[in-house]
Amino acid sequence: MTTKNKKLLLFDGSSLAFRAFFAIPNFDTFVNKNGLHTNALFAFHSMFKTVLDKEAPSHALVAWDAGKTTFRTEMYGDYKGGRQKTPAEFREQMPFFNVMLDAFGVSHYGLVNYEADDIIGTLAMQAADQGFEVVIVSGDRDLIQLARPNIRVDITRKGVSQLEPYTPETIDEKYGITPQQIVDMKGLMGDSSDNYPGVTKIGEKTALKLLHDYESMEGVYDHIDEMKASKRKENLINDKEQAFLSKKLARIATEAPVEVSLDDIVRQDIDVQALMTFYKDMDFNQFMSQLLDKTDNQDLLSEDWEDVDYHYLSQADQVSAELFSADTMALYMENLAKNYHEGQIEMVAWGSKDQIYVADANFILKQADFQIWLADVDKKKVVYDAKRSQVMLSKLGLDFAGIQDDVLIAGYLLTAKDLSKDLAELAHEFGIDQLAFDESIYGKGAKRALPEDQETMASHLARKIAAIWQLQSLTQDQLASNEMLDLYQDLELPLAKVLAQMEIQGVRVDRKQLETMQAEFDVKLGELENDIYQIAGHDFNINSPKQLGKVLFEELELPVIKKTKTGYSTAQSVLEKLQGKSPIIDYILDYRQLAKLQSTYVAGLQDFIQEDHKIHTRFQQTLTTTGRLSSADPNLQNIPIRSDEGRKIRKAFIPSHSGWKIFSSDYSQIELRVLAHLSGDDHMRDVFQAGQDIHQSTAMKVYGVDSNAVSKNMRRNAKAVNFGIVYGISDYGLSQNLNISRKEAQSFIDAYFESFPKIEDYMDRVVQEARDKGYAQTMFNRRRYLPDIKAKNFNVRSFAERNAMNTPIQGTAADIIKFAMLAMDKALKEKNLQARMLLQVHDELIFECPEEEVPVLEDLVPEIMASAVDLSIPLTVESSYGDNWYDA
Structure with a gap:
C-alpha cells in the first residue's frame, strides 16, 4: 500500500454514541423484539456507515472511554463533575456497539486512565507523521486542536447526521487562531461541559481577543503587568493557577501509552453473516434489506x-x-x-x-x-x-x-x-x-x-x-x-x-360512518386552520415545521424551547411546554391530533375494507417476547381511545347482521393483579380482594395521606409508577413520562418500594432465580433465556436483570387472556351459540351476537374469563354491549 493510499478514520465512539442516543429522543419507539432500546445504535449506525462509505479508509478505529477515572480526574477531582447519571436506556445499548463494529471489520479500543480523545490524538499524530491522510469524527469540539495540514476534524452539528469540517484554514477563518491555540482558549474560558473553570468572567470572545494580542496564555501572563487596571486583570491574576490547570485539562494527549499500532487497525472486510445477525437481533429491517441488495445471498448460506x-x-x-x-x-x-x-x-x-x-x-x-x-x-x-x-x-x-x-x-x-x-x-x-x-x-x-x-x-x-x-x-x-x-x-x-x-x-366496518366522520373532521380541521391563521395574521403551511417555527418563534415571539439542525423544533413535546403561552398552541395540538386520526384511521381504515364489507386483520401470534398478541394490516390495537374523536372511530365497527350486537369484555388491571399474585404483597392483595382503586391506594401509601387528600395528579403519578414497575422503568423513563426531574423520579421509585417491600423482594428473587437457572419464566413455563444475567459488563447484566423482572408478569398476563380465548371458543361451540369472537385488543375480547344471546354472554363471558386460570387474586372482568364497538 503506497503512502498516497493510506487514510486513517478515527471515531470518537463515546461522544458520538451518546449524541446518537439523544438524536432520536423518542427512545421508546426504538425497541427490538427483546425489549432492548436501539435508538442510539440506529442513529450511530446511520452516521457511521455513511462516513465509512464516503471516506473509504484503509485504516479505521473507534475509540472509547475506558472509565470515569482518568489522569485528568487525578489532576482535578471535579473534572466532568455534575454530569447527570447515564440513562439506563442508553447504558443497555453500549455492549452492542462493538458487536456492530466487529461485523463492519473496524477496530475498537479503550485505554485505562485515558479518554477516547487521547487515543485519537496519539494515533492521529503517529499516522500523520507516516504520511497518512487522517479524518477524525467527533461530537466534541475539543478535538479541533488536533487539526493539521493532513488531519481533518469533522464535528457533528445537531444530532449526528451533519458534520462540520475543521482544518487549520477553517479554524483560522472562524477564530483567527491556530489549532494549537485552542488549548489556550480553553484554559482562559474554561469548559462547562467538562466542568473546569478557566478565568472568571472570560468567555470565548474575550479569550480570543487576548490570544490575538498575546498569542498564548503564557504570553498573556508575561504581559499582565502592562495591562490597565480592570476587573478582568484582577480575575486573570486571581485565577492564574486554575487557568493553567484548565489548559492542562484541555490538552489532548498525543503520546498516550496506546497498545495498538497502525498495523493493528487495518480495515477488514465486512462479515456479512455477522452483520446480518446483528440487524436481525436489533430489528433493523431497513439495513438488512440494504445489505441483501448489495450482497450475493449465497454468501449468507x-x-x-x-x-x-x-x-x-x-x-x-x-x-x-x-x-x-x-x-x-x-x-x-x-x-x-x-x-x-x-x-x-x-x-x-x-x-x-x-x-x-x-x-x-x-x-x-x-x-x-x-x-x-x-x-x-x-x-x-x-x-x-x-x-x-x-x-x-x-x-x-x-x-x-x-x-x-x-x-x-x-x-x-x-x-x-x-x-x-x-x-x-x-x-x-x-x-x-x-x-x-x-x-x-x-x-x-x-x-x-x-x-x-x-x-x-x-x-x-x-x-x-x-x-x-x-x-x-x-x-x-x-x-x-x-x-x-x-x-x-x-x-x-x-x-x-x-x-x-x-x-x-x-369484523364488519361501516364505510359510510367513516366517510361521514371524514367529512366532519375535514370541517373541524378547516375551522382549526382558520383559528390558527387568525392568530398568526396570515395563511401558512401548518404541516411545515419551518413555516410553523417562523410563525411561533419569530412572528409571535414565543420562547424558543429547542432548535434542530434545520431551525426551530416544533415537536409535540416542545408545543406541550408552550401551552398557556398563546391560544395558537392548543389549536395546533388539536389540529395535529385530528389530522393524524383522519389520515391513519378515518381514511386509512377504509383502504382495508374488503368486498365482504369487513376488515380482516392479521393477529401476530409469534411477534412479541412477552407472548402478547398484536395485529397488523391494519393494527386495530392502536386505535386511540384517549380522545373522544379517537373513541368515535369505533362507531364504524358494527355487527355482521341486523339485530345483532357488539359485546365487549376486558380484564381490569390484569398485570398488576398478576404482580400481586406472584409477589404475595399483602397490601396489594388486600386492595384487589376488597375491590378498591389500586392507584388511589398506592398514592395514599407513597404520599402518606388519606383517601380524601389524594389529588388527581398524585393518582396519576401513582398509576405511572404502578405500571412502570411492571415494565422495569428507570428514573430516566419515569422522569420523561411525568415531566419531572430524574431525582424526583428516583425518589418516587424508592418510596414505592419502601411502601411495598414484598414487591421489591419479589423483583430481587426472580433476578436471583434467573441467575441460578439462566432464564425467567411465566406461570405456564414460557421461558426467556437470559445468558447475560451473570455478565461482568454492568450494562449487559442490567438489561438481563430488567428482563428477568418483567417477563413473568407480562408473559403470565399474556398467557391468561390466551387461555381465556381458548375457553371462550370451546364454550360458544358447546352451547351452540351463534356468538362469534371477533377481536382481541390488549386485555379486551370483542364478540358479535344476536341480541337474544346478550344475556347469555353477560353471564358466560365474565365467568369464563375470570376462571381461565387459578390465581390468589380475583380476576375482574367488565362487560358491556351496544350497536357498535363504541357503544360497547
Whole structure:
C-alpha cells in the first residue's frame, strides 16, 4: 500500500454514541423484539456507515472511554463533575456497539486512565507523521486542536447526521487562531461541559481577543503587568493557577501509552453473516434489506449446500391418494404477498421425510385427492405457520385439519423471537443453513416476483419441506426438555386455529360512518386552520415545521424551547411546554391530533375494507417476547381511545347482521393483579380482594395521606409508577413520562418500594432465580433465556436483570387472556351459540351476537374469563354491549 493510499478514520465512539442516543429522543419507539432500546445504535449506525462509505479508509478505529477515572480526574477531582447519571436506556445499548463494529471489520479500543480523545490524538499524530491522510469524527469540539495540514476534524452539528469540517484554514477563518491555540482558549474560558473553570468572567470572545494580542496564555501572563487596571486583570491574576490547570485539562494527549499500532487497525472486510445477525437481533429491517441488495445471498448460506430430491408434478401427471398415504407429511404453500389475506398461492410442496412433491397451485389445489387429504383430521400435517395456511385455504373454500406441529410456533416459544417473515430465518436460528432467504429467490419490494425459471422456485420449496422436517425434530425435542410441551400443545398450537377463525370471520366496518366522520373532521380541521391563521395574521403551511417555527418563534415571539439542525423544533413535546403561552398552541395540538386520526384511521381504515364489507386483520401470534398478541394490516390495537374523536372511530365497527350486537369484555388491571399474585404483597392483595382503586391506594401509601387528600395528579403519578414497575422503568423513563426531574423520579421509585417491600423482594428473587437457572419464566413455563444475567459488563447484566423482572408478569398476563380465548371458543361451540369472537385488543375480547344471546354472554363471558386460570387474586372482568364497538 503506497503512502498516497493510506487514510486513517478515527471515531470518537463515546461522544458520538451518546449524541446518537439523544438524536432520536423518542427512545421508546426504538425497541427490538427483546425489549432492548436501539435508538442510539440506529442513529450511530446511520452516521457511521455513511462516513465509512464516503471516506473509504484503509485504516479505521473507534475509540472509547475506558472509565470515569482518568489522569485528568487525578489532576482535578471535579473534572466532568455534575454530569447527570447515564440513562439506563442508553447504558443497555453500549455492549452492542462493538458487536456492530466487529461485523463492519473496524477496530475498537479503550485505554485505562485515558479518554477516547487521547487515543485519537496519539494515533492521529503517529499516522500523520507516516504520511497518512487522517479524518477524525467527533461530537466534541475539543478535538479541533488536533487539526493539521493532513488531519481533518469533522464535528457533528445537531444530532449526528451533519458534520462540520475543521482544518487549520477553517479554524483560522472562524477564530483567527491556530489549532494549537485552542488549548489556550480553553484554559482562559474554561469548559462547562467538562466542568473546569478557566478565568472568571472570560468567555470565548474575550479569550480570543487576548490570544490575538498575546498569542498564548503564557504570553498573556508575561504581559499582565502592562495591562490597565480592570476587573478582568484582577480575575486573570486571581485565577492564574486554575487557568493553567484548565489548559492542562484541555490538552489532548498525543503520546498516550496506546497498545495498538497502525498495523493493528487495518480495515477488514465486512462479515456479512455477522452483520446480518446483528440487524436481525436489533430489528433493523431497513439495513438488512440494504445489505441483501448489495450482497450475493449465497454468501449468507453455508458452503455445504446439498440439493434436495423432489418430484415435480405437472398437468400430465396422475394425482392419486397414494401421494398422500404417509401418516404425517409436511406442507408449505408459497404466496408472495406480504399480507396472506391478499395475493394467491403460487406453488405447493408437501412430503414425508423420504419423498417430497412440488406442484403448481392452480393444478394441485383442484385435485380431489389433495383436497381430501387436506381435510382429513387423521392425516397429520407439519407446517410453518398453521394460521397462515388455514386462512389461505379457507379463502379458496378448502377445509384444513390435522395440524400436528407448527415449527414457527415451536421456534417462537424456544427463542422468543419473531421468525415469521421467512422460514430461512427460523432455519438459520437452529443451525440449518442450507435454505436461501426468500428475497434471494423472489427479490424484494416492487421487484418481488416469481423467478423466470420455475425449477428455481420448485427447488426452493423442496428445501423448505426438508427444513420443516429438520426443525420439527429439533424443536419437539427442545420443547420436551424445557418442559414447554404443555404450553405448546395446550395453548399456542390450538390458539392458532382460533385466531385463524377470527381472521377469516373478520369484523364488519361501516364505510359510510367513516366517510361521514371524514367529512366532519375535514370541517373541524378547516375551522382549526382558520383559528390558527387568525392568530398568526396570515395563511401558512401548518404541516411545515419551518413555516410553523417562523410563525411561533419569530412572528409571535414565543420562547424558543429547542432548535434542530434545520431551525426551530416544533415537536409535540416542545408545543406541550408552550401551552398557556398563546391560544395558537392548543389549536395546533388539536389540529395535529385530528389530522393524524383522519389520515391513519378515518381514511386509512377504509383502504382495508374488503368486498365482504369487513376488515380482516392479521393477529401476530409469534411477534412479541412477552407472548402478547398484536395485529397488523391494519393494527386495530392502536386505535386511540384517549380522545373522544379517537373513541368515535369505533362507531364504524358494527355487527355482521341486523339485530345483532357488539359485546365487549376486558380484564381490569390484569398485570398488576398478576404482580400481586406472584409477589404475595399483602397490601396489594388486600386492595384487589376488597375491590378498591389500586392507584388511589398506592398514592395514599407513597404520599402518606388519606383517601380524601389524594389529588388527581398524585393518582396519576401513582398509576405511572404502578405500571412502570411492571415494565422495569428507570428514573430516566419515569422522569420523561411525568415531566419531572430524574431525582424526583428516583425518589418516587424508592418510596414505592419502601411502601411495598414484598414487591421489591419479589423483583430481587426472580433476578436471583434467573441467575441460578439462566432464564425467567411465566406461570405456564414460557421461558426467556437470559445468558447475560451473570455478565461482568454492568450494562449487559442490567438489561438481563430488567428482563428477568418483567417477563413473568407480562408473559403470565399474556398467557391468561390466551387461555381465556381458548375457553371462550370451546364454550360458544358447546352451547351452540351463534356468538362469534371477533377481536382481541390488549386485555379486551370483542364478540358479535344476536341480541337474544346478550344475556347469555353477560353471564358466560365474565365467568369464563375470570376462571381461565387459578390465581390468589380475583380476576375482574367488565362487560358491556351496544350497536357498535363504541357503544360497547
